[in-house]
Amino acid sequence: MSTPTARLLNLLSVMQTGGTWAAAALSERLGASDRTLRRDVDRLRELGYRITTVMGPDGGYRLEPGAVLPPLLLDDEQAVALSAALQTASGSGSALSEASARALATVRQVLPSRLRHRVDQLTVDAIPRSGDRPPPTVDPSTLAVVGAAAHDREVLRFDYAGRDGPARRVEPHGLVAQAGRWFLAAWDLDKDDWRIFRVDRMQPRLPTRLPFIPRDVPGGDVSTFVSARLKGSEHIDAWPCTGSVVLDSPAAEIAPFVGDGTVEELGARRCRLTAGSWSWSALAASMGRFDVPIESAEPTELAHAFSVLAERFSQAAAG
The missing domain is CATH 2.30.30 (SH3 type barrels.)
Incomplete structure (x- = not known):
């Protein structure tokens, strides 16, 4: 049987999803009697949560938005998730970094000591992808x-x-x-x-x-x-130019660097890379960055793009 505190957290978590909850549905969800449910609802009201009793055949209980923040009740998973989300907000590209840090400090103050310790143990740094410029600031x-x-x-x-x-x-x-x-x-x-x-x-x-x-x-x-x-597409979430090549390299050495592309193992030291880009030349250039022999470029537009790039690179080398 769950403890009263755990049951109270579960009740609050369910009601925060919105809508009106029938008493019978809540009792079944919590594994508690109708009398216990009424007592838990009264406890939440004493803590400052505005819970309205809705009468009628479709009635039950509804959690209303409150003007004052009641004591914060979170279970372990919610506390860890909230901490991680606030710490990674600095990578969202907005001016929310400082506000997120202040919010985390505020949340930490109203958490029980046990949960506060779990939050303090979690340290997350948002690291941009290599080569990415810092995102623009959003107010x-x-x-x-x-x-x-x-x-x-x-x-x-x-x-x-x-x-x-x-x-x-x-x-x-x-x-x-x-x-x-x-x-x-x-x-x-x-x-x-x-x-x-x-x-x-x-x-x-x-x-x-x-x-x-x-x-x-x-x-x-x-x-x-x-x-x-x-991606430069007007209608579907797909790159306008998609093709494949066979690389003289194990799939495991290629897979971590292909983004939304796919890698198929063809043997001990061969794999097929399928990827997309906004142009055939850009796709060919991205596939050439692995510094391994390339063959079997498909479709013909991709093979032609390799020829064009080869000529340009030859001219650059000669120059």
Whole structure:
């Protein structure tokens, strides 16, 4: 049987997922009687959590957002996950590093000593990929405004750095963080087409309070759409140019460096690398970086790109 504290944490965790929970469903979920459930609900109310009793056949209990932060109740896994998330926020490309550190310090103060010790044991450093430039700084207030407009389905007006003319008017559909940069996927009302915008270049205007009806995002969701556009694809999340080569190297020595490519073992010292890029020349150049013999380039566009690069490199060597 679970302890009262563990049961209370479990109840709070379930109710924080939102919606109205029937008493019978909660009792079954917690493995507790109706009387025990009522007592646990009363304990949470005493701690400051606003739990409403909903009457009727579809009634039950609902956790309302509170104006004051009650004592923080986390289980071990939640505490570790929160600590890791706050420590890695510095790699998100926003000006959240300092705020994340302060948030972690605040959370740490209200944790029980046992959980505080577990959090202190976890140290995480966000290291950018080799060769990556530091991500641009994004103002947290800009993130909040843009995110709120997307959540509330309201038209967003903003100035965009590097673009002259009137403010942009878009229907924001969602934020995506990729490779340390923040992007907004939106329907551009002036261009009458889908666009992605870098949030670090956006300066929101006053809220419009103009609602819009969400559209079907290309690719099915915001993340897929942004990923596809960043790869140079208009419709699907795939590189415009995809090909394969056979490398004279064990697959284990190639696999850690191929990104979203795939490696197939062909023998003791041979493997097939399949990868993609925005152009055939870029793909050929990326496949040549392993400093091993290459053969069987497919398709013909990739083989031709190797020929073009070979000629350029020969000219550079001769020069």
